[in-house]
Amino acid sequence: MTTIARAAVRRKPLKQRLTLTVLLVPFILFFAAFFVLPIGYAIVDSLFTVKTSGLGFGAPERVFVFFENYARALSTPSFVESIGRVLLFAVIEVPLMVVFSLVLALLLESGKAHFPRVFRVIYFLPYGVPGVIASLLWGFLYVPSTSPVLQILSNFGLDFTPLGGDSVLFAIANIALWGFAGYNMLIIVASLQSVPGELYEAARIDGAGEFAIIRHIKLPLLRPTIVLVTVFTIIGTLQLFVEPLVLKPLTTAINSDFTPNLAAYNQAFAQSNPNLAAAMAVIVALIAFVFSFGFLKLVNRKGNRAW
C-alpha cells in the first residue's frame, strides 16, 4: 500500500513535468530561433570583421578582432553624437508622452466625457497607421511648399520650418506622440476600468472632489501602468528609426547616422559593414537595458517611492 502510494507520488510530478515540457517546447523553440539565436548571432558577428587586401578585387576573409568593432563604433564621433541625440530626444518625448496619454485617459474615464467610446477609438486610430505612412504624411505637412498649414501661417507672416536644425527633434517627437499616445492611453484606460467602483463611492461619501480622487485613488492605483508605459516609451525612443529615415530626404538636418539605429542600419545595408552594425546594435540594446532597468530600480526603491 505504501509502496503504491509512494509510486503514485513519484509518478505524478513526472507526468506533470512531461506535460509541461511538451507544452513549453513550441514556445522555447520559437523563442530560441527568433530571439536568443539572433541576439547570439549579433554578438558573435560583432566580434569579427571582413578584411580584404590590395585593390580589393580578391576574395575577402573573416577575421576575429575581439572588441575592435565596439571601439570603432564608440570612437566614431557621429555615432556618439547620435546616442546623445536620442537621449535628448527621450528627455523631450518620455514626459510628454506619459503626461499626454495619462491626461487623455483621465479625461475619457472621468465619467463626464461625451461619447467616450467614440473618442477612445479616434485617439487610438493613429496607432493603426504604420510608422512609415505616418512619417510620410507628416513629411508633407512639414515642408512649406506642400503643407497647407504652413502656407496659411505664412500668409499671416509666420514662417515655420519644422525640419530645420533646431526644431527637427520636436517635429519627430510630434509624430511619435501622434502615433503612440492613443495606444498608451488605451493601456491606462484598461487599468482605470479595473479600479473597483466602491473606492470612488467611498471617496465621494468622504467628500472627495474629482481632483482628490485622481490624486489619492487613480494615480496610486495607476502607478504600475504608468511605470510600464514609461519603460515602453524609453525603449521606443532609444530605438528611434522610422521617422528620421523617412524624413531624411526632406531636410539637411538629418544625416545617415542621426540615431544609433539609423547608423547601424546604414552600416549594415548601405555600407556593407554588418559586423560594425552588429556592435552598434548591441550598444543600443545595452543602453536601453540600462535605462529601463535603471528607471525601474529608481521607482521601486522600497520605502522611498516618489509617489
Added chain:
Amino acid sequence: MSQHRATRRRVFTAAALSLAVIAPLAACAPGEESADGPVELTFQTWVPNIDTAVEAFNESHDDIHVTVESIAAGPDGGYAKMLSSVTAGNPADLAQVGYDELATFLLNDALADITEYVSDDADKFTDWQWQTGVFNDKVYSVPQASGPVGQFYRKDVFDGLGLAVPTTWDEYYEAAKVIHASDPNKYIAAFASNQAPWILALAQQAGQPWFEAGDDAWNVTIDNPDTIRMAEFWQKLLDEDLVKVEADMSNEWYADIQTGNVASWMSGSWAAAIVSGNAPDTAGLWAAAEMPQWEAGEHVSASWGGGSSVVVLNGSEHPEEAAEFALWLNGTPESASTLTSIGAGWPALKDQSEITALTDDPATFEFFGGQNIWETFAVADANVDRSWQWPPLVDTLYATLTDNVKAAVQNKTPLSGAFEQTQIDMIKAMEDKGIAVAE
C-alpha cells in the same frame, strides 16, 4: 489508468501540434533543376517590363531558358539580397548591377570572371560603358544602359527673361542671377545635397577623377583641384542665394518644377520621363541641352551614377550560358531597342541606328517642344570621360559624401571642406577594410 492514457494522448496531441508548426520551416529547400532539357537560368532585376526582352531570348533559344525574378532596386535592398545569396552559396545566375556598384561586388567576391565568353564582343559597346566592367584586364559585366547627364530646362522661363540656355558655367551663374532677380521665389536649379550621383556627375565633369586603381593600391583624390573649383562655383551660387537648397525628386521639388520655381534640372537622360510624368501640365515648355562647360566650345559630359549592367554572379553553375544571355540581351540591336523602349536607359550599344525608340519618340519630343532631345544625349553619351573609375565601397562614398555636403550646407561651412572630409572618411573606410590606398 484511463486518466493516465488521456494525459498521454494530450501530450501526443501537443507534440504533434508543435511539430506541425515547425515542419514547414524545415521544408524550405531550393528547387531542383531538371537533368535534361534547356539550361535553366534565373535573372534578378528590377527593370520594369524587362520580361518582354527576356521572352524574346527564350523564344529564339532552345538550349537556355531564363526566368526573371523581380527584386527591389539595388540601393533599396536588391544588392543586399544578391550579396547575401552569394555568401549563402545560393545565388541567382544573373543579376542587374549598376556600374557604380561593380567594384563593391568584386570586393565581396560576388562576380564571375566572364572574360573568355564575352571579350570578343567588346567593340559592339560604347567604350566608356564597356570599361566600367573591366578590372585588371578581366571582364565582369556586360553593360546595358547608362544615364548621360544633360540639362532639362524650362524654355519659357529662360526665353521670357531673354536668356539662352547656358553653355558654360559662367553663363550658368549669370543666368542664375537673372532668374532669381526676376522673382525671389524662382531659382535656376535646386542644390540637391541629398543626391550623391548628382554631386558626382558635377565632379566627374569638372575633370580629374576621384579614384584610380594603380598596380597595387588605389589613388584617391576626392579633394583634387578640379573638384574644389567645382565646389567653389556652387559655393558662390549658395552664398548669393541663387540656387534653392532642396532635395530633388522630393515632394517639395516636384511642386517647384510644376510651378517653374525651379527652372532646370541636371540629370540623366532617363529623367525626361520623370519630368514629363510629374509636371504633365508643363508639356511643350521644356527643352534639353548639354551640361554647361568649364571651357567654351567643349562637350565634356558625365554620367548619373554610371549606368546599369548585367553580371554573372559568383556561384552560378552555368556561367557560359549566363554570359551568352547577358550578351544577347544587351548586345543585339532588336533587344537593345526593346530595352530602350521600356525605359531601361541610354543603350550601351555603339551602333544605335537600329534603335527605333531613339528616333521615333513623338510623345517625348512633343513634351520638349518638338526638340529631338535624344540627339543631345547622344553627344553627351559619346563624351563621358572613360577614365572615371568607381571604387569599392561606393555606398560608403555616397553616404559620407551626402552627409558631409548636407553638413556644410546646414552649418554654412565651406563646401570644399565637405570634399576634403569625404577624402578623409573614404580613405579611412577603405583602409579599415584592408584595401590598399596610395599615400
